Amino acid sequence: MKLQRKNRVRALAVGALAVSGALALTACGSDDTSGGGGAGAAKTSNIKCEGKGKLLASGSSAQKNAMDVWVQAYSGACKDTEINYQPTGSGAGVTTFLQGQTAFAGSDSPLKPDEVTKSKQVCKGGQAIDLPMVGGPVAVGYNVPGVDNLVLDAPTLSKIFNSEIKKWNDPAIKKLNPGAKLPDLKIQPFHRSDDSGTTDNFTKYLKAAGGWKHEPAKKWEGDGGQAASGSAGVSSQVKQTSGAISYFELSYATAGKIPTAKLDTGAKAPVDATVDNASKAISEATQVGKGNDLALKLNYNTKAEGAYPITLVTNEIACDKGNKPETLAATKSFLTYISSKDGQSALKELGYAPLPTEIADKVRKTVATLS
Numbered sequence: 001m002k003l004q005r006k007n008r009v010r011a012l013a014v015g016a017l018a019v020s021g022a023l024a025l026t027a028c029g030s031d032d033t034s035g036g037g038g039a040g041a042a043k044t045s046n047i048k049c050e051g052k053g054k055l056l057a058s059g060s061s062a063q064k065n066a067m068d069v070w071v072q073a074y075s076g077a078c079k080d081t082e083i084n085y086q087p088t089g090s091g092a093g094v095t096t097f098l099q100g101q102t103a104f105a106g107s108d109s110p111l112k113p114d115e116v117t118k119s120k121q122v123c124k125g126g127q128a129i130d131l132p133m134v135g136g137p138v139a140v141g142y143n144v145p146g147v148d149n150l151v152l153d154a155p156t157l158s159k160i161f162n163s164e165i166k167k168w169n170d171p172a173i174k175k176l177n178p179g180a181k182l183p184d185l186k187i188q189p190f191h192r193s194d195d196s197g198t199t200d201n202f203t204k205y206l207k208a209a210g211g212w213k214h215e216p217a218k219k220w221e222g223d224g225g226q227a228a229s230g231s232a233g234v235s236s237q238v239k240q241t242s243g244a245i246s247y248f249e250l251s252y253a254t255a256g257k258i259p260t261a262k263l264d265t266g267a268k269a270p271v272d273a274t275v276d277n278a279s280k281a282i283s284e285a286t287q288v289g290k291g292n293d294l295a296l297k298l299n300y301n302t303k304a305e306g307a308y309p310i311t312l313v314t315n316e317i318a319c320d321k322g323n324k325p326e327t328l329a330a331t332k333s334f335l336t337y338i339s340s341k342d343g344q345s346a347l348k349e350l351g352y353a354p355l356p357t358e359i360a361d362k363v364r365k366t367v368a369t370l371s
Helices: 006-016 066-079 090-098 111-119 154-159 171-176 197-210 230-240 251-254 273-280 325-340 341-345 355-367
Strands: 021-024 053-059 081-086 104-106 127-143 149-154 190-193 226-228 246-248 263-264 311-321
Touching: 053 090, 053 325, 066 081, 066 251, 066 325, 081 325, 090 104, 090 111, 090 154, 090 197, 090 311, 111 127, 127 197, 127 230, 127 251, 127 325, 127 355, 149 154, 149 171, 154 171, 154 190, 154 197, 190 197, 190 230, 197 246, 197 311, 226 230, 230 246, 230 251, 246 251, 273 311, 311 325, 325 341, 325 355
Parallel strands: 053 081, 053 104, 149 263, 190 226, 190 246
Antiparallel strands: 104 311, 127 246, 127 311
16 A cells, blocks of 8 residues: 555545445555544554454445544554455444354444344344444435535425436425526436445435435335445446436545535525534434443434534444454454544544544443453
């Protein structure tokens, strides 16, 4: 890896649009990850290396850009540990974890009761828990020639993604965008083909605020539209398809230079998809997990000024007890780093929202108790 420090994170983010499958990232030299570099540079001086060997993990593609930076930083400091994170999607990641094939999983939705029950077969003497780790906005990216400033709301988005609004100059869109030159162009909505926590969060917003006719789920239930795999897949389709619209994490919009819609939430002004605006929404979340499970419930129908309602929190899924002895030390070491102030400080310039201090403190204390 010969990336110059000032270009490292930008290249990683752009790479997310083109690279899929497993990334086995090993040491790239501590000079790239010692802090003080370009945007998102991750500090390594406080990383405590424990365990060694290969650590396998998979799941959420929403956190892929964050994982790229975290893994590179950790591997630069802990040269005896190789971390392989596969951005297969939340559903696939949880399934693989429940089959005992990975040390931890990434999921943009909290575990369901039946998944917790299944986890007791893998977590001997314990169960799987949710550890919030990455926050951020789910942007609504679009490709409409001549339109650089678009406002949408939940009812309109629900109809667009259910194939009820078919043209960009539809009266409902015109009403939200007076003065805009909306073309007589077919809308091309793209959704995720894989089971996705991002889809789950997006449809929870549509249901809560927009009258979505289907039940929110990781699997897409809307009518019509086209599908692509992963956040990288749908964002790539939007970038290259005239008339396209989709939902994906802000980091993919930033990397692909894809314009994003402002949302009319009922607040005084439409709200941009920004890290700070997502943080305002996440601050309204409540903990619904019991004991060491730190699962959060988000308010998708917030009307607070400047609060962006389509947010997600990616959880790392691990056993509270019964982790595999050969990977326990490295798992705790890595999760301790990414939940630390140093690990979280690398997120904001990548398009993610660092965890609120109170939540991050709880995560670090819980990680310390894994056994």
